[in-house]
């Protein structure tokens with residue numbers, strides 16, 4: 039071995055050894071600390087409170103003096119210097135629910151879908167690090183971030199918070215956002231474990247799915263994100279999974295998470311998801327915001343259960359040790375957060391970078407985009423675009439620098455979700471696309487119409503050189519969309535405007551896929567998702583070509599709901615609360631593009647799709663087999679503009695069985711004419727199926743086919759290699 043290789047190997051070995059021993063030292067220290075605790079102290083560590091003024095307090099549950107009003111608080115043990123946990127939401131920035139900390143703002147990232155659409159893990163890392171730095175600067179040491187639930191249905195109200203439909207993409211982006219967050223010395227969560235893929239009556243919905251299907255889809259996203267991101271806590275979901283509540287699910291928590299995956303951190307409940315003390319036996323380690331549950335299950339009842347032996351004292355010790363381990367390993371024990379000033383302008387640039395790469399150019403007929411700066415009269419139509427960009431609602435909603443995240447409902451008749459929106463108003467971030475577009479087209483007359491009168495909008499559209507119309511779909515936690523249409527008659531508005539002026543560009547701000555019944559009438563469609571603190575600027579930069587779009591869809595856009603696994607109304611939609619119902623995920627692991635491929639259906643826009651102002655060619659594919667697939671190929675910018683590409687590698691064939699699975703992707707920045715070679719090695723589990731009978735991953739072996747493409751349906755170069763038959767641990 040050459041001397042340099044030898045040295046590198048030695049450094050690696052010693053690094054690994056230091057890591058192992060640092061981890062083991064954290065564990066050993068946690069055990070020692072735990073052993074010094076009294077029973078009451080142990081109990082105090084496993085149940086949290088909701089430290090906000092509107093929670094009724096009793097003498098035995100006072101408002102903790104040192105708590106920061108936010109999502110959660112768990113007391114520490116001052117005599118042993120064990121810090122309290124100061125918990126804040128969420129994945130898209132530090133939240134300030136109901137302005138509980140008056141005037142406290144934070145930097146909003148674009149939605150999770152926008153971040154996933156970048157196909158650029160570094161941006162997920164940077165975003166995670168940025169929001170965690172703000173959390174620490176506000177005094178928090180736990181960030182309830184990292185949602186990796188898969189998009190199984192376009193109507194899920196929380197799709198926008200997550201990373202799309204593919205386990206590899208969601209797993210990688212989840213891992214990076216968590217790694218970024220924990221780089222700041224904070225405990226990050228991953229959530230909502232597991233198969234919490236719809237919001238409708240979520241406390242009563244039972245996700246029914248086969249074991250193998252679950253391991254190959256939703257659980258695989260968690261497994262990848264946990265292995266690579268090492269989140270120090272996991273939040274279990276509200277829903278039931280195959281008959282047991284996710285937070286009291288022995289199989290999910292004890293067998294899969296802590297058993298098969300050897301997870302060392304702690305499991306915290308979602309807010310109001312604990313139903314019994316024996317959830318402790320099923321693997322739950324901490325009850326969050328106990329006031330939201332039917333009882334303080336992990337308080338006095340757990341203490342009694344430990345005293346009478348129905349919950350072994352060793353189990354309580356394990357719960358506490360896991361929490362202390364997370365505190366030590368994260369660095370919050372030895373480096374508690376300090377309140378410091380935040381450079382919001384600098385942090386907004388982190389958000390802007392993600393927005394710019396996450397915006398997806400869906401359609402661009404005749405190269406109408408980028409916009410010529412010579413247009414005389416540009417008409418902008420859309421609700422709120424004079425104020426800002428839409429944001430999703432619920433616990434992930436960040437109060438940005440407008441300080442006023444709620445918008446009044448417009449005067450149009452309310453659609454079904456309006457009833458909910460009455461009290462949870464649509465929200466926006468103050469980064470106005472109208473202002474940003476005006477700034478980039480100073481020579482043009484930029485007119486604005488809020489689109490609330492169809493006739494008025496059509497009349498103005500007829501006289502403009504160019505129209506830019508926004509289609510807004512506000513989505514929120516706790517509520518699924520009734521269908522795939524834009525609310526409040528916006529589809530009819532877009533149809534009428536595009537008919538009146540064929541030079542109309544549609545900008546979508548949605549929480550996921552929408553149907554677009556007007557798709558053939560417009561030359562250009564841009565998906566901006568919810569684009570965060572600098573969304574307006576990012577949209578304008580893409581429109582005017584200052585940024586070459588490079589976002590790719592992290593989920594399939596179906597033509598309509600009839601193409602999806604649940605073509606009828608969502609399960610549970612018509613049921614009153616407190617009635618349990620099943621959501622049967624009969625598509626199993628064939629989620630999204632895999633469902634479309636299996637059924638030979640053509641979506642409106644496929645997974646992975648995203649246009650650029652330049653073109654990219656793929657060539658020179660080399661495929662190597664063995665225990666997994668390794669591929670290399672050349673990417674060339676064959677167009678006229680510099681731009682970023684997200685080449686995608688799919689498995690297309692496993693020993694004669696046709697299938698379609700994303701097994702790798704990259705993001706490259708290339709000048710015109712420049713080329714680069716991409717080399718990727720697939721995680722072998724992506725080639726496997728899960729064997730329930732003899733638990734583990736099985737690769738049959740034989741000839742495996744791969745393709746490199748621009749999307750799940752635009753596969754450009756193909757190859758294959760022989761893979762050996764093998765089994766991998768669960």
Ligand code: BGC
Pocket residue numbers: 109127128182229230308309433
């Ligand atoms: C959400 C979680 C969130 C928690 C705390 C719950 O309603 O499901 O994602 O972290 O509230 O606010």
